[in-house]
Amino acid sequence: MAQWRSTAEFRFKKKHGKQSSYHCTSVSVGDNWIKIPKCKPIRAKVHREIVGKVKSITLSRTLTGKYFASILADDTQEQPKQIDNLEANQVVGVDMGITDLAITSTGHKTGNPRFLKKAQRNLKRKQQALSRCKKGSKGRHKARLLVAKAHERVAFARNDFQHKLSKQLIDENQAVIVETLKVKNMLKNKRLARSIADAGWHSLITKLEYKAKQEGKHLVKIDQWFASSKTCSVCDLKQEKMPLRIRSWECSCGAIHDRDINAARNIKKQGILKLKAEGLSVSADGGLRKSGRLSVAA
Known part of the structure; x- marks a missing residue:
């Protein structure tokens, strides 16, 4: 049957x-x-x-x-071999955020350009014009193209920015450590869904991954359940609660932390442990760079 x-x-x-x-x-x-x-x-x-x-x-x-x-x-060229002996000051932890797109363990912060938010008024106007057009008409076809072009400009701008940022991170480091983000689950948050989608964390990590492979460098993804924000990067004491509204906090050991930079440093520490578990050599840390803001041209 x-x-x-x-x-x-x-x-x-x-x-x-x-x-x-x-x-x-x-x-x-x-x-x-x-x-x-x-x-x-x-x-x-x-x-x-x-x-x-x-x-x-x-x-x-x-x-x-x-x-x-x-x-x-x-091109018949062999893929470069991955670096076996790494220096700790050439390993960077990266925490993904909304206000700042990427925060590194060295203290550098890359602001989130928010390309979709900037184009929101233009998109809304064009989408409203499209909804008023009769289905099947030439006017609707033209209006649909205008909406598609507006979305395309946003996507191209975001891709260009992410390519430059990912290349800079890979060029300056031997290994990049990031969190394993479940973006699909995070998009269920109605208040932050649009901002999370606009940030494009998944596509940035994808670019980091293939660029690292091309250069023979490492991209390490740590466990998504690791409490990077709630753990003190100095004494490893874990706080019971750490709501999103708290951007800086003081540990009982006396260390004062910027929430995002502290998370990036914890991500780096976990990444180094994972690299060593894979049999790679990571030398002692040669010191941290001065904190500041990393500017990347869009």
Whole structure:
């Protein structure tokens, strides 16, 4: 007997969604063109020299009607080996936040640009104009493109900022330690959901991960249940409660902590323990840098 699935199990591809196609045979790239099977050479702006043998090409079309080609090539170069002997002053702990996007164990704070919040009024105006348009009309199609372009500008600005920040962190350190964040669960907080989504913690950690792999460096994710904010980084005494409104606090040992910097230092300590447990050598700390604010151009 034939078994039928409910309609809820089927996922239909949206007409106006992102479209993509993958090609791994009969593909080639020139100075200003790409070639895929059953098509004549397609004019393209190749912004980077392709080194090695082209293995595949993925074509994609964005919601705004722009076409991109992602090219995979084998350059025959071996991936750099990961560093085995690390220096503690070249290991940095990073605490993710909302007011400040990234707080390091050296005391540097990178402010959160809040790209979505800055574009909120413009997005609201365009989305209201879209909702007033009749479905299926040319006016609605134009209004939809304006909304898509506004969202695209926000995404591009956030990606650009995160690429620069992640590269700076990887270039300056041999290992970067971060928390394991369950962003999907955190988005259930109605008051902070929009701010958390705007921060883009997951995409920043993803960029850190592949950049570290390319450079032969380490990205370490510590346990999500580790109480980095409630633990004193000097005496390791854990406080019973630490609500979000408390931004600085004093431990019974006399140490006065900035909540976020203290959390980053605890994250670094846990990361070093994890690196040593994996059999890596971490030398003694050569001292901390002076605290300040790290400025990254968006």
